[in-house]
Amino acid sequence: MIFRRNRKPVNGLERLHSEETFLAMLEHERLRSERSQRAFALLHIGKGQRLEKMEEVLKRIANDTLRRTDVAGRFRGALGILLPETNLAGAERVRAKLGIDKAHCQIYVFPSEEFPEHDDRRGQQKRELVASGSGPGKPLESLMVTRESAAKRAFDITAALAGLVALSPILLLAAALVRLTSRGPIFFTQRRAGLGGRPFTMYKFRTMVANAEALKSQLRCQSEQDGPAFKMQRDPRITRVGRILRKTCIDELPQLINVLLGHMSIVGPRPLPLDESMLVKSWARTRLRVRPGLTCIWQVSGGRDVLFDDWMRMDIRYIRSKSMWQDLQLVLRTAYRVLMVRASTG
Incomplete structure (x- = not known):
């Protein structure tokens, strides 16, 4: 885990939502996007990153690098940043502004015109949250699976x-x-x-x-x-x-x-x-x-x-x-x- 309870909070940590709250906000934004037909982006940051590097990102968040409508929270053992009304290009700009290299940041954009890896049909647009960068796209559900007891x-x-x-x-x-x-x-x-x-x-x-x-x-x-x-x-x-x-x-x-x-x-x-x-x-x-x-x-x-x-x-x-x-x-x-x-x- 990136976030450890035995460490003192760093600047920006107080702006982080719990994973449960962040997932609820992500689901709310997905529903809002379907109604409004406006895109949003999700940055999944930090798996494999050193804690010190993550603290730098958190400090930038605290220094108002993000908009007031943007949301940061714990997400799948790393950091998630939800960017309402943001396309892929806008999400890339936020990633660069936060100083995060592409190897440690997966960007998801909803809706996307890309297709999941198992869909070989052409000419049909699917409203999926699909990851950019290397490798095939991933649907939103691949991020939001419920942990099994x-x-x-x-x-x-x-x-x-x-x-x-x-x-x-x-x-x-x-x-x-x-x-x-x-x-x-x-x-x-x-x-x-x-x-x-x-x-x-x-x-x-x-x-x-x-x-x-x-x-x-x-x-x-x-x-x-x-x-x-x-x-x-x-x-x-x-x-x-x-x-x-x-x-x-x-x-x-x-x-x-x-x-x-x-x-x-x-x-x-x-x-x-x-x-x-x-x-x-x-x-x-x-x-x-x-x-x-x-x-x-x-x-x-x-x-x-x-x-x-x-x-x-x-x-x-x-x-x-x-x-x-x-x-x-x-x-x-x-x-x-x-x-x-x-x-x-x-």
């Missing part, structure tokens, strides 16, 4: 290991049925948006014909889910064995491997395919601040019958009230729905 991660690992061992006969039988009844691989893999919007490969038992993704565009107009997500109750691409696997949710069990790898959690917002995730409204991308999961409020509250925006609101509600007690309740409710053969996850 050790208890939740321990629960995930324990539950995933226990599930893989206890359900191994079912997993082996499902794998054999998929292999013997249709052409194609046993597993269906797909790139999905994970924690902070970072892409990861999600595993499921294959329940569709081998060329299902190629046929998806032809069926898009028949989707029963509004918004960017694609859902069909009677999807013609699904095999006979696949229907059974989906009805019982056995097709989702390989995601226990994703949980062990740290890509997913037992409970959390369902990860969307990358192309669908990039099309959600800006406010809904708050769901990317936690690790995606096997189940969440949406699964036990109607699934595909819920409007897409309401689905996103359920995910955000989970994030704002998340606790181990809530996770346990959702696991039990999901298990009940599966045993009643009523669950249908995405």
Whole structure:
């Protein structure tokens, strides 16, 4: 950590907001920017910097180098400076004025016309907070992820290991049925948006014909889910064995491997395919601040019958009230729905 409590405050330190307050201000500015269509910038300074160098920056802050509307605070183990109504060029000028070299300062500008590294589409502007400088851009969510408790991660690992061992006969039988009844691989893999919007490969038992993704565009107009997500109750691409696997949710069990790898959690917002995730409204991308999961409020509250925006609101509600007690309740409710053969996850 750059800021140590056992050191005497230096000039400028009294102007620093706590990390919690700074994050709230950052979120407020993002919402204001979406309404006003005016840009803002964020300077993330100091990871790897010597404390003495940071004290020089703090002194410059104290000497009114920043405007009254600018905000400085502790941010992700370093220093964050929020610059309202500032574009990339303006942020670069502030960086230079503070005497910070580019190697120790990442500049984020919102909105940006750049694209996150996993979005290869052209001609479509995405309102993301994207970092300038070396390396690919990073979305706002990559900075504002919620820290996960050790208890939740321990629960995930324990539950995933226990599930893989206890359900191994079912997993082996499902794998054999998929292999013997249709052409194609046993597993269906797909790139999905994970924690902070970072892409990861999600595993499921294959329940569709081998060329299902190629046929998806032809069926898009028949989707029963509004918004960017694609859902069909009677999807013609699904095999006979696949229907059974989906009805019982056995097709989702390989995601226990994703949980062990740290890509997913037992409970959390369902990860969307990358192309669908990039099309959600800006406010809904708050769901990317936690690790995606096997189940969440949406699964036990109607699934595909819920409007897409309401689905996103359920995910955000989970994030704002998340606790181990809530996770346990959702696991039990999901298990009940599966045993009643009523669950249908995405």
